Amino acid sequence: MRKRKTPAQKPSKKALPPEKVKIRQLPTGVRGLDEITGGGLPEFSFNIIAGAPGCGKTTLAHQIIFANATAQKPALYFTVLGEPTLKMLRYQQQYSFFDPEKLGKAIRFINLSHIVMENDLGGVLAEITREVETANPGMVVVDSFRTVIRKAKGEESDMALQGFVQRLALLLTSWEATTFLIGEYSEQDIRDNPVFTVADGLLLLSQSIERNSVVRKLQLVKIRGQDSVPGLHTVRINGDGLQAFSRTLGFVGKKSKPARPRRLSVGIPELDKMMGGGILEGDSMLVAGPSGTGKSALATQFLAAGLRNGEPAIAAIFEERPDGYAARASAFGLDLETPQKNGKLELLYLRPLDLSVDESMQEILDAVKRTGAKRLVIDSLVGFEMALAPGFREDFRESLYRMIAALTGAGVTIFTAVEIEDTFTALQFSHYTISFLTDDIIRLRYVEIDGQLRKVLVVIKMRGGNHSKDIREYVITDEGVVVIGPRQTDYVRLTTGLPERIGQLKEKAPEPKAKE
């Protein structure tokens, strides 16, 4: 018989340390911002939204309160000598997030102008206290807080000002309110300002004009207790309010590429063989060549091969409209129309003015998520860069790197076409110096042979394994790119474009020559 253990004999349960406080994170209501903040805004935090006029501070505050306020935990929006409230409501109701149902009960606007004008900081604090104690809000906004401070500065010492900010923060935190002070502060103002010392979070909005384009940015200068995404993030204001585009492009913590990637067909059997059996799933392939060498034809074959294999695809095209792109594929016997109708293929034509690189990347990422795409074509990098606002072109290479890394990391196989000029001294791959971020490189080029401008291709690099080193001639027929014949052994210096015949092989030209 088993002996029952006495309490003393029982293995003592190790006492767990007391649980840490769990900080609830509130949604910002701004697309992309939750990811930048590291999950949302910490509940009961005391935050500042700073920036020059026109940066979107008020709109951001509105988005936050409309996303969170309820009749039980309302938001109090104190306005002070800034934009008249009627006008604010007039403009803000144009945004899609503005829900009139919330006004009055869940969101209450209170004008403090007369209080600020007629009272010292103590009087302002007393009024805010009265309103907060009456309404028991979950959120409080003071717009513009800088006006309160500016009025006070003339009359009160720095110490009194600091005391006011401290007491305000204490009051609002004790009442379990998440607070946003809005102010026209610049980066310069942030130094030595007591308001910023007390704040738990600081969101700095900015906009700059670069040539003909306006570039808006958001920086999370400070957020306590959270792992936020550092740096400047692009912001767009449209009918939905602010949208932020995280520098990580939303791919933090997403699944990584398959451990044992498959070999995928690029749609040209001979080229698959040259690549050691096809492109590795999750690879990024750069196809470089001058105009007319068949980069887009190759791209459509790559798409069609995937679609035949049940892999949804996206093509981000910049130089041709989708209908033209699909029609050209159709000339090669490739059907891109049906998969578009079935939701298996999206041809994204991204050519709006002032496109930011992160926005366009987001469009591509959204489409990838929407369709579950396994293949992505970017046709072409030159067109992509030209579609961007000039101010964003400096960031192009960095953003491209982030997007390719994010997508290939998630197992998407990328085909990027890049147009380059053929020189007759070197074999260039790309003027973007992005070769390092591609796994595979295929170079297409013209060569002059026997009085004809013919085309050759070579696999330069395959990160995932061995590949053919042959330079192969190819033609573009009504079946697309067709790789022909064995490697050219009759010539040397094919890579220069001006080869020299060393053999005596009487070969037949792949395409008929003009009759003499």
Add this chain to the structure above:
Amino acid sequence: MEFARLLLAYEVASGKPADREAPAAFRVCEKLRAPLGRLMGFDGFRSLLSRALVLACAQLPVLCTLQIKANGSLGGLGELEAKLEARAIVEGEVVLVGQLLGLLVIFIGPGLTLRLLHEIWPEWKIEDFWQ
């Protein structure tokens, strides 16, 4: 204007006996003053009411005897009553309140205006009018 007429009629019908000593327009403006002053500041409300009065005076010049006090309340009722018959006063009230509501609709739209009025007169079936 029809909307203002209905609001005034409702205010007359629903007001307490003690309220009925002041014209309905005064009571409507006074009821609007507190929430609108809270929303847009009392200076803001005063500006809006001043503009409404100017527009109303253009329609009905006798209304120019009314004034707007510093706190945004209406004054000059006695003079107006001395000049006009009861029926004409009612018409003047409709014009003034109509202009005030019209301004609100111009700035924040019918939806928010309606919502605001509903908060002040929760029992009033405003929706019936809009439908």
